[in-house]
Amino acid sequence: MEVEDDIDEDYYCSDGEDNSNSDDSAIVEEQEIEELDDNEVVHPFDVGLSVGVNEEDEEDNEQSLKMYKNGRMYTPARWGQIVLNPWIMFMSKGEFLSVLSDYYVQEGFSVIVLKSDKRRYTAECSEKLCTWKLHSSCLPDSITWAIKTLTGNHKECFNLKRNPMVTVPWMAKKIETELRAHPEMPVKSMADLLMKGYDIDVCLRTIYKVRIDVVEVVYEGFEESYNSLAAYGEVIKQTNPGSWALITWHNPQTGQTGGPWVFERFCGKENTESWSYFFRKLRLGFQSVGCSNWDWTFISDKMKGVEMALEKEFPQCTKRICAQHLYSNFKLKWGGPAFHDLFWRTANATSTHAFHKAIEEINKLSRPASDYLLSVEEQ
Template identity: 25%
Template sequence: MGGGPTGVAGHVREGRGLTDVARHDGERGGPTGIAARGADGWRSDGLANRDRYGRGPTDVAGRDGERGGPAGISARGADGEDSSGIIAYGGDGGAVVPKFQYFQLFLDHKDMAFDNVMDDIHVSGTPELPLVLSPKSHGFSSGIRGSPRFKELQGSELEDSDSAEEVEVVDAQGRKKMKKKVKLKRWRPENMKEVNFHIGMMFLSVIELRVAIQEYIVKQRVQIHYIKNDKQRIRAGCVGDCPWFLFAAPDSRTKAWVVKKYVGEHTCEREWALKQFTAIYLAGKYVETFRADEKMTLQNFGRLVQLDYNMQPTRSKLARARRIALKIIHGDELEQYNLLWDFAAEIRRSNPGSTMLVHANNGKFDNCYMSLDACKRGFLLACRPIICIDGCHIKNKYGGVMLTAVGVDPNDCIFPIAIAIVEVEDTVTWKWFLNTLKEDLNIQNTAPWTLMSDRQKGLINAVNAMFPDAQHRFCVRHLHQNFAKNWKGDVFKNKLWQIARATHEADWKKYMQEMKELDQGAYEYLDAIDPRQWCKAYFHELPKCDLLLNNSCEVFNKYILDAREMPIVTCLKKIKDQLMTRFYSKNLESEEMCGQICPKIRKKTGQKY
């Protein structure tokens, strides 16, 4: 066998080379565009004609081993002498390609075994890709390519292009009819609006091709299945006897996936239920919609999908799609717990003086505490010594409870101090939160302080343990909710509030006596509660605050309602951003105030200046 120094070309008996470059007598040469002719002297590619001894106009070496043109890559002749041309040996001749610096030949022996050669040529150092002959050998009958439902391409279906890609059109009898250049058009995301495949369309990856096929299925409402779907090729066909067919494979020249065969005709009926219309597909289509409106209900989401696609997915599919879209927007909820320690370190680094603590129990999240430096300094410098505490539920995948501590600023507005996230709300977690808050604010003497909360049993015990000398007020609204379980009606309600608003001890005794006349049981219930915890007449004068309701915490809990539905890191970051925005806007408002008395206080006292 006479192979060249690259081991590419060679000849055996009957003139067939190792790469199948030279084919049977009288046939076209191999698909690389190099091979020449058979015994009858028919030219395969227009590059060179050879006489029966292999000599052509370019005087490139033939079978006698003469030295050919200066291509720089030699092939060995029959007599063992190297030639400088690139030669493919046929039965009695060969061909030479144009001059270039580098040459690589890629082989697919599997396809060669089935008489279907898909070899490609990659040329470096030339401005154009070489001409490549398309694989369609007559007599091939195995697989989907030989199926009677596959229709051969017509010349009118091919588009002209400046590209060097060629496709050989074969008639029904297997005769070669013509060659037309195919336009190599790159697939782009904007093509999603109207998916149209054609031969020569390029895709950067197989994933991009599969996404385009899925979009085509949904847009055209057809049921297409994959005959082959792997890293080497994709064959897709329509169900039943529908002739629609697509074949794509990687192309070594463009380093992309190229549509090699395509039949775009459909004879099937449209489908109303598509397997490809998945929750992941919906999430990808409506992720920006959810980014703009995270509160969108499933009902409105379903209406939007029906308007766009004329299909009504199930409620569970819509819920999964919304969950996936929110996961794309905010990140994985479980992964964010692993990022919590890094987030805490970044808070302490970027905002000196802030406190961010994270605790774990046996490698699992237990609780965390966050208080920004501006919150602590502003509260200690300008706010009254009263702290409102409350808890609210977190509404994400893993749940939990958020404990909040809120103060009252000089204008009787809320002033957030600290927040904590715990698993459950009980005496242990409240003790930990209040003790951490006490140490963070450096509170040594608890006597001047006042705490306000609802009448939760665990919270009462925690306040008594951590702030033993502080006054503990109860929210009168929560007190009335418990009171109204046994004594309903506006009469009892109005009398209760009259007692709570009494500003003198004599008034308190008077109103309590009136309650006793209404109902002895109601009187005994209220008399058992320490009046210092719910009546203005017995409040300490130091805080200069006559609040009867724990509205400060209620307002703050509503203020961070959107953040409470997000994953933990996103939740804390959003609360941080909200506090920064609030402090900035309040600072701008304070610069426009006149005098030293705040607007709400001036309105209460009736002062004009």
């Protein structure tokens, strides 16, 4: 057999059984590489191994030589189960990271990434007592990635229901097909779907973000939809007699109306001027349909300028604060499950007695926390 055939065999990527445990095969490969003399053909990868590399690179590249023959390309196991072992190769870094994210969720554990660059990726289990660790790197072709070492076993650090490795983009990718088929799918159904398919528990507020991401992909953003908004307003008035619609747009380049329409008043800066404009037009709209009742209730997240604008345009209105936004500020100082449960017990109280009982419980834990909630003028 010619030398050139031998070298091609060294770089052959097997799709068959995993021979990584064969020590004799590894010894034979090293001997074949060492026996090449100056007159023999050198594979292009060999040239790259000897130029401008440090000791760590040389160690990785020596292992890569074995991997091209003994390794195997990644294929999902039966029923989509992911099984990772040393010597498994991936077509690209993107495929490797995608499979790895699915594996973290499947096994229910989180990791700390120790190194991640264009050529290496190293991660270990986030639990201090766990010994699980993975190291992978790019092979000499600068495209293929492979798992070099995978050590340790999980003991009590798996099956996380609230896994920090579960991100909004990851969930959006997994649920996109179902949401395309059922655009009106309720958020609760989306959460149940993720629990059933991936055994993960996700709060509904995060699911709303997932829906926004998927809708952005499915409908290619909202910018194009704004071009049809004026026509939509006319359709509302034509098909629903007595309805009132006000559409305001402004072109910042020309200072004139027309496309492309940018809704500065509604999507621009949140200040007293913009909110006063909105509430004034809303008040005029009420008047145009003969509405004389001004005791409306407005719920906001205390956005800039809202309260001053309401005082000017709707002085008799009742103001409420969104409990979710109030809690987002509250938990910055008083976090944890105890404060979480007591806050929502307070927010959901249906009587004065129940409200004050919940406030008393919060006061036992922290006087400043209860004072903070009581300082909110209208809840």
